[in-house]
Amino acid sequence: GQNIDQPTEMTATEGAIVQINCTYQTSGFNGLFWYQQHAGEAPTFLSYNVLDGLEEKGRFSSFLSRSKGYSYLLLKELQMKDSASYLCAAYDSNYQLIWGAGTKLIIKP
Amino acid sequence: DAEITQSPRHKITETGRQVTLACHQTWNHNNMFWYRQDLGHGLRLIHYSYGVQDTNKGEVSDGYSVSRSNTEDLPLTLESAASSQTSVYFCASSGGEAGANVLTFGAGSRLTVL
Numbered sequence: 570g571q572n573i574d575q576p577t578e579m580t581a582t583e584g585a586i587v588q589i590n591c592t593y594q595t596s597g598f599n600g601l602f603w604y605q606q607h608a609g610e611a612p613t614f615l616s617y618n619v620l621d622g623l624e625e626k627g628r629f630s631s632f633l634s635r636s637k638g639y640s641y642l643l644l645k646e647l648q649m650k651d652s653a654s655y656l657c658a659a660y661d662s663n664y665q666l667i668w669g670a671g672t673k674l675i676i677k678p
Numbered sequence: 679d680a681e682i683t684q685s686p687r688h689k690i691t692e693t694g695r696q697v698t699l700a701c702h703q704t705w706n707h708n709n710m711f712w713y714r715q716d717l718g719h720g721l722r723l724i725h726y727s728y729g730v731q732d733t734n735k736g737e738v739s740d741g742y743s744v745s746r747s748n749t750e751d752l753p754l755t756l757e758s759a760a761s762s763q764t765s766v767y768f769c770a771s772s773g774g775e776a777g778a779n780v781l782t783f784g785a786g787s788r789l790t791v792l
Contacts, residue, residue, distance in 0.1 A: 573720065602780075611768060611783035612721075656720070666781075668720030 571595045573669035575657050580675045581647055589642045589655050589672045597662020603631055603642045604656040606671065612656055615642070644674075652676045680705040684769050684784035692792055697756040699787045701769030709772045709779065710752040712736075712744060714765040715786075721768065727752055759791045 572594045581587040593601065600619035604612035618624055618633035618640060630643040642655055654671040661667060682703040691697050701710065708729045713721040723736030725744040733744050741763060743755045756763055767787045772779035 604781075609786075611785050612781075613783070614780045617780065658720075666721075666723070668722070670718055670720045 591657035595661040599660035707771035
């Protein structure tokens with residue numbers, strides 16, 4: 570079956586760095602998304618990786634290893650507003666999105 | 679500014695009643711999707727549409743229906759609401775042809791079935 574695994578919850582300190590991991594098992598693979606979702610709000614797009622490697626966008630970076638079925642989202646210089654859930658989703662061979670359950674990130678002062 | 683709006687934002691209904699959740703987008707996107715989100719689960723796809731008069735079932739389509747009569751709207755109907763359909767429902771849209779597309783989500787509709 571198709572599956573996305575990510576930790577349920579993580580805690581980090583304001584100003585620090587946190588890495589949120591995501592492993593996927595899909596029938597074929599056509600790229601991986603990260604979305605951010607604040608409590609009670611809609612998910613918003615953060616990144617899309619289809620090739621191996623690291624892509625950096627300001628304080629956020631996303632990494633993909635296709636051979637390992639693995640991605641991570643790296644958040645630097647954490648701010649209180651980064652407290653949110655982070656959703657990992659992968660496209661299978663039919664461009665159907667498979668979603669993880671999300672990682673709730675708690676930032677402490 | 680283009681947007682995607684859902685209504686109602688909150689709805690309480692009784693078991694057995696028919697409920698329709700509206701989704702309207704002004705992005706002129708061809709692709710529209712309905713998801714439900716429940717604690718402990720990822721977003722689960724209910725129905726989707728790649729254009730006018732096109733509708734497709736997702737992984738959790740039982741008890742739900744959609745219709746696409748124009749580009750802007752994809753209403754989701756629960757024919758006979760059940761308590762298991764208590765959830766937060768998100769509509770999303772994306773542009774472009776087949777392939778990887780970024781989803782833009784509406785703000786969500788929280789439905790409670792008593």
